[in-house]
Amino acid sequence: MSMSLDGFIAGPNEGPDNGLGDGGHRLHELAMTGGGADDVEATRRLGGVNGKVLDEFMATGAVVAGRGTFEPAGGWGGDHHDGVPIFILTRHDPADLRQWPLVTYVNDVTTAMTRAKEAAGDKNVLVHGAGTAQLALAAGVLDEIELHVIPVLFGQGRRLFEGLAPEHVELERTRILEGEAGVTHMHYRVQR
Amino acid sequence: MSMSLDGFIAGPNEGPDNGLGDGGHRLHELAMTGGGADDVEATRRLGGVNGKVLDEFMATGAVVAGRGTFEPAGGWGGDHHDGVPIFILTRHDPADLRQWPLVTYVNDVTTAMTRAKEAAGDKNVLVHGAGTAQLALAAGVLDEIELHVIPVLFGQGRRLFEGLAPEHVELERTRILEGEAGVTHMHYRVQR
Numbered sequence: 001m002s003m004s005l006d007g008f009i010a011g012p013n014e015g016p017d018n019g020l021g022d023g024g025h026r027l028h029e030l031a032m033t034g035g036g037a038d039d040v041e042a043t044r045r046l047g048g049v050n051g052k053v054l055d056e057f058m059a060t061g062a063v064v065a066g067r068g069t070f071e072p073a074g075g076w077g078g079d080h081h082d083g084v085p086i087f088i089l090t091r092h093d094p095a096d097l098r099q100w101p102l103v104t105y106v107n108d109v110t111t112a113m114t115r116a117k118e119a120a121g122d123k124n125v126l127v128h129g130a131g132t133a134q135l136a137l138a139a140g141v142l143d144e145i146e147l148h149v150i151p152v153l154f155g156q157g158r159r160l161f162e163g164l165a166p167e168h169v170e171l172e173r174t175r176i177l178e179g180e181a182g183v184t185h186m187h188y189r190v191q192r
Numbered sequence: 193m194s195m196s197l198d199g200f201i202a203g204p205n206e207g208p209d210n211g212l213g214d215g216g217h218r219l220h221e222l223a224m225t226g227g228g229a230d231d232v233e234a235t236r237r238l239g240g241v242n243g244k245v246l247d248e249f250m251a252t253g254a255v256v257a258g259r260g261t262f263e264p265a266g267g268w269g270g271d272h273h274d275g276v277p278i279f280i281l282t283r284h285d286p287a288d289l290r291q292w293p294l295v296t297y298v299n300d301v302t303t304a305m306t307r308a309k310e311a312a313g314d315k316n317v318l319v320h321g322a323g324t325a326q327l328a329l330a331a332g333v334l335d336e337i338e339l340h341v342i343p344v345l346f347g348q349g350r351r352l353f354e355g356l357a358p359e360h361v362e363l364e365r366t367r368i369l370e371g372e373a374g375v376t377h378m379h380y381r382v383q384r
Contacts, residue, residue, distance in 0.1 A: 007351075152363060
């Protein structure tokens, strides 16, 4: 997840025609959490630390996201990367939603994460979107957090960490990487 | 400033008898932003990365804080460290407030920072407290940000970055240090 130093993952005034919020593109210039495979290829080709982290992002074996991430991205054309299975959280009847071969609609985050972990095998699962990450964290099914901290303060917008219960979740810091363009990649494992 | 990974510098339910909020001591176990010289000596004696950062903290040449930080800390006994001048923001008439030889009461943040920078000479100025840091940032008189990111999620509490204007403030990442106990020290310079 790409985040400003002050904790925002989108600018203010998000909407259907303004998916990243005002100025939100500043967080996605490295295509860290962009709209699928096409967006990240340029950065991967650059190599370096940011390219390495993007390689990891694209080496995941399954994707979990909410419809609020999936649909504005055009369902990533039905294939986020490399044909890995995609699990989309929704409370709607799947029969009413567009069907894609790789996409399974699931109505709770624990089921989505369990199935995604099974499908991914030895690989990691990519959790895509702040709302899904918050749900997975609250449900105790998020194992790791990778933040790409962008050297900017947003001041206003949508926060990654919002609406969590007032309970301490202890973390193990597992890796800090200083990427290009002032981006710092912070990796933590959730302690349980 | 010691901050949880999710951006909190105090737990919920802050009050006169609960200065750090519920569970807020978790952020101050390294005495990074504690109640003055006595609190930090133990960590400094440990050396290491955290000790080095504390040495820098204690090598500042002036302190700026608000009354909400200053008074609950007992005015640091009138001497935060090494007898450096202390500038306390307040809208009250200074004549009504307790007088200390090293303390000057000032009613706006720009004046406080200007005088503190003059007083500090070649040394840095320590800005103590989230409210003062926010005011200094908004007024364009905060030059650097040093965050001590503690490996914990708080979920609720008081945020460091709150109530800022919806304007991007670009930062230059100047130093990332991996301290002991999972603490990551992130240093940025504000770009203007």
